[in-house]
Structure formats: structure tokens, C-alpha cells
Amino acid sequence: MKQQLDSQNSASENNAGFSYLSRKRFLSETKKYLAVGVMGGLVMEGTGSVAFGQSNIMAMSPPAQVPVDKSEPIVLEKWKSEVDQQSGPTPTPMPPDQRIGYAVVGLGHLSLEEILPALNSCKNSKLTALVSGSPEKMKKVASQYGVKTENCYSYETYDQIKNNKEVDVIYIVLPNGLHKEYTIRGAKAGKHILCEKPMANSSQECREMIDACAKAGVKLMVAYRIQYQPHNRKLRELVQSKEFGSPKFVEASNCQASANPDHWRHKIKLAGGGALPDIGLYCLNTTRFVLGEEPTEVFAYQYTTPGNPLFTEVEEMVSWQMRFPSGVIASCSTNYNVHESRRYRVLCEKGWLNLDKAYAYKGQELTTAKASGKLELNQNIGMAETDQFAIEMDHFSDCIMKNTKPFTPGEEGLQDHMLMEAIYQSAKDGKPVKIKASPATAKLHGPEPELD
Numbered sequence: 001m002k003q004q005l006d007s008q009n010s011a012s013e014n015n016a017g018f019s020y021l022s023r024k025r026f027l028s029e030t031k032k033y034l035a036v037g038v039m040g041g042l043v044m045e046g047t048g049s050v051a052f053g054q055s056n057i058m059a060m061s062p063p064a065q066v067p068v069d070k071s072e073p074i075v076l077e078k079w080k081s082e083v084d085q086q087s088g089p090t091p092t093p094m095p096p097d098q099r100i101g102y103a104v105v106g107l108g109h110l111s112l113e114e115i116l117p118a119l120n121s122c123k124n125s126k127l128t129a130l131v132s133g134s135p136e137k138m139k140k141v142a143s144q145y146g147v148k149t150e151n152c153y154s155y156e157t158y159d160q161i162k163n164n165k166e167v168d169v170i171y172i173v174l175p176n177g178l179h180k181e182y183t184i185r186g187a188k189a190g191k192h193i194l195c196e197k198p199m200a201n202s203s204q205e206c207r208e209m210i211d212a213c214a215k216a217g218v219k220l221m222v223a224y225r226i227q228y229q230p231h232n233r234k235l236r237e238l239v240q241s242k243e244f245g246s247p248k249f250v251e252a253s254n255c256q257a258s259a260n261p262d263h264w265r266h267k268i269k270l271a272g273g274g275a276l277p278d279i280g281l282y283c284l285n286t287t288r289f290v291l292g293e294e295p296t297e298v299f300a301y302q303y304t305t306p307g308n309p310l311f312t313e314v315e316e317m318v319s320w321q322m323r324f325p326s327g328v329i330a331s332c333s334t335n336y337n338v339h340e341s342r343r344y345r346v347l348c349e350k351g352w353l354n355l356d357k358a359y360a361y362k363g364q365e366l367t368t369a370k371a372s373g374k375l376e377l378n379q380n381i382g383m384a385e386t387d388q389f390a391i392e393m394d395h396f397s398d399c400i401m402k403n404t405k406p407f408t409p410g411e412e413g414l415q416d417h418m419l420m421e422a423i424y425q426s427a428k429d430g431k432p433v434k435i436k437a438s439p440a441t442a443k444l445h446g447p448e449p450e451l452d
């Protein structure tokens, strides 16, 4: 089209290189321009600047490339210099009627504060149903998020989800001790299962959940959001590429302060344990994820302040070490009775990588240090803030659409439970516990997630 306009012999060039046309000529050319655009099925935004008369009125449309394939990002006009951090590709959300539908089970802190808001920023996942024991709360949440009344279930009517074609996935966000029951019932209803961490209360329960999902022919994923979080993924990439030399030592801790002894987290039947399965699990799972290998031995201490009503049923703190086949030692700790601290550091031959707020919902701070001659170079690696819950759910939806294994399937949850059982055993016996042959880390995972 630009060529057609340029070739008009009545057009003249000004100093800036724009073609000048008479007003009449401009209108006639514009009609032709639009006709060719429509007939050719093309989007003609920004194909050139055209001015008429001496008034220098220019067509201002920016050059956006609009792809026909919906999964390709729209490319907008570049305006930032390379010296600034570049934004990622524009999001490529699917039309809502083509997305995977989620039923969220349990409307507590995590669901209301993180998961439901995250579903609003998903690309290929959407909220279609709710399950709760509180009709008033569910009614309010349903109206906030536009969930139909007929898609709201109680724990008693939960099994009827089987007949709801708008639900593809059941996301279980209940106390740990209920994960097994709701996973098995959900699998029997023929729905794919996304289960919060810890996967269950024991490795035996994990096996039953894996078997039930396999028998029903549905997928099972454990919601290990850290394995989808960009800073954690970047750190893992730098460690595994040996950018800082071989890793030698990992220090990791995840701690917070509890206040309510009546909460299910402090009841052994519903929680399965104390600080270890709830928050210490992040140190365990993320260390395995970052190193890409499985521990061969663990050694642990466990402590609970006598007389503290918070800890009559579950432990207050666990501190443990893990030995890996490469020779790396990881030293981890978790505590329910200290001020919040969620961090880890990987010490390597030529430098270290540190992630503060590593296991938090946002605000990760990735810093590194590396020797360079007489200097130590410190780097602060800034990355765009993204919603890790949305990334995680979209990965599961992707697996369903492409019929692939989730990156963090039930086997990954089972491995953590076997290791936590060894950690408790070591603390009880006061000696190291050897881990009988573990599958290779890669075998515990599905293919790497395709992330933007």
C-alpha cells in the first residue's frame, strides 16, 4: 500500500521525507487505502505517515503487528532503549469460553486472598465453581466473582460436580488432613486435581491419591508455586548452568509466628505436623528443585517449648541437614515461633546466590556475588513482578489442553513426604537416616513448563 501512495507522481517530498498530497487527493487515496486493507484482510495500522497541504497532519496510528494466531502476542511499537529493562511480550489470554474451568474447594485465607484474585489474571484458566461449608460466605464470594448459583456446592453435594461440564479442575485448598479425601472424591467425579501443599498427611496417603487419579484417568498436580516463580527459576538456571561454579552448600529457612492454638494448623489430625509440613516444606522442596538432585541422607533436630499452648499437638521448630550425591550439604530450618523470615542462599565455588523473600507471595529479592580478580561483583537481579498462582494454574490448564504430565505431579509431593518422614525419624532417633533409593529428580517431574 505504501508503495502505491509513494508512486503517485503528484506527491512531493518535504525535508523530513513525508509525501505531501492535496486535500482532495488525500481523501481519494485514503478511500483506496482502506479498500485495499479491507479487501486484503489486512490490518493496516501504521503502514506509513501521510500528510496533506502545508498543515502537516499525519496519520498517527502506531505500528502494532496483530497476529492471526491467538496464541501469538501482539507486538506493540518499541519505545524503550535497550539500556532500560524491557517489558515481556504482551499477554495472550484465551477467550473465556475456551479456558479450563476451576472449582475452588475451601474458601479460607489462601483462596480468598490469593487464588481467586489470581484466576482473574490467568490466560487459560477461569473460575467456574465454588465449594464451601458456609453458604453465606459462598453466596458473597459467588457474587464477587460472578459464579453461578447452580455452580456452588457444599461439602455434602461436592460429588455432584461430576455432572458439571463447566468444571474441568478441582483445586483443593482445604486443611492438609482433608486433601486425600477430596482428591479421591474429585478423581471419582472425573475431574483433574490441583492439590495444595503439603500434598497430604503422610506418604501412604500420597500413594492412595496418585493411585486414585491414575485409576480415574485424571491428572494430579501439587501446587508447588515456587517451581513456577520467575526469581526461583532464574536462580535454579544460574546454579545448574554452573555460572558460579559448582554448588557446595545451601542454607534455607522459612519461619513465621503463630497465634491461634485452636487453628487447624495446630491440630495433628488436620495438619499432619507443625512447622515442617506447612512452611519447612518450602526449604525442602525448593532445595531439591534448585539442585536437581535427591538427598541420600538427612539428620534433624526438633524442638518445642514446654508448656506453650500453641504446640501441644504439633512441633514448633525443626532444623535439618540433607546430604546430596554431588557432595552438596543443605542446612534448613523452620520455626512457627519467630518473626517471619523466608530466604535461602546457595554457596558455590566462585560466588553465591541469595534469594530473600524467596517463599513469599511477592517481593523476591535476588542478589549474587562473584569474585573478579581483586574485586567482588555484587549483582541485584531485578525481574518483573508476576502472579505465581496464575502461572501455576495456567501451567496445569496447559497440561490438560496438551495432555502432558504436570511439572509438579503427585510423585513430587510423595517424594517430599518420604523425606519429611525421614527427617522426623532422624529427630526422634537422634541420628542420621539414610534415604533408600530415590527416583531421579527428572523422573519426578513432567516436562518443563512453557513460561513467558
Ligand code: NAD
Pocket (backbone or CB within 6 Å): 106, 107, 108, 109, 110, 111, 133, 173, 174, 175, 176, 178, 196, 197, 198, 223, 225, 264, 270, 278
Ligand atoms: P484456612 O484455614 O484459611 O482455610 C481453610 C478452609 O478450609 C476454610 O475455609 C475452612 O472453613 C475450610 N475447612 C473445611 N473443613 C474444615 C475443617 N474440618 N477444619 C478446618 N477448616 C475446614 O487455611 P489456608 O491458609 O487457606 O490453607 C489451606 C491449604 O492451603 C492448606 O493445605 C495449606 O497448607 C495451603 N496453603 C498453601 C499456600 C501456598 O502458598 N501454596 C499458602 C497458604 C496455605
